[in-house]
Amino acid sequence: MTSSTDTQPTPDEARALLASAGSYGRSATAGAGWPAVTFLLGNGAASSLGTIAMTLAASTAGYFVSMVAMLAWMGVMMGFLIAFNRSTKVGFGKRWTVYLTAWLVPYIIAMMVAGSSDGQNILGGSIAAAVLLVSSVSCAVWEARK
């Protein structure tokens, strides 16, 4: 393939450039999503299991131990995300807002259920934990497929 000048590609060169453009794009973002996926799964697991533990806790001490353990893991996940989420795929900012909202709304409801349970509302706590699980896994799968 030759061209008359460097800035005037032949049709074959143009096709090769278009193919390479797609290849560069895929290569550059191939590993970009995994820290966010890891965060979504880990944060979902911590908040879901934490909800169950706090719901089942019959004492104030048990409730706070469960809450501290949950918050500790959520903090670890956040630190991991900040440290390793260097590159992001196009549209990540908008998707991230959706992911956080999809987790935060059921999380607030779950904390209200767990906070008023006093070891009694096992069904409510289980449902809240299940919603957190489904929400987090759905967001993680969505991001992993991007």
Added chain:
Amino acid sequence: MSSHNGHYPDTGAAEGDPGVQHPRHRISELIHQPVRFSILASLASAETLDFKDLRDTVQVTDSALSKQISTLEEAGLVAVTKAFVGKRPRTSLRLTPQGRLDWAEHLRVLREIAGG
């Protein structure tokens, strides 16, 4: 070379052929340079790219990459953000809105050429 549409040559008619101009005359020299083309192709599919990730993709030295990024930044096609995570410096890159427009236009011109 710069025109109303970012860094593209004026799309007026070629001399002696009013109203018709071969798309190869509309290729942006700024974007067509191989390393800069690779940089923009990589950034186009990302919201932000870390300098190291971009370097590994484009496969050039740090200094060569920095030089081309500076050219693109001066042209307003790429935005560079420097920050620290702990004690480690982190340089993030992204296409500006003008950069996305110019890149899309460049691909459109290439498709026209590829179509014969």
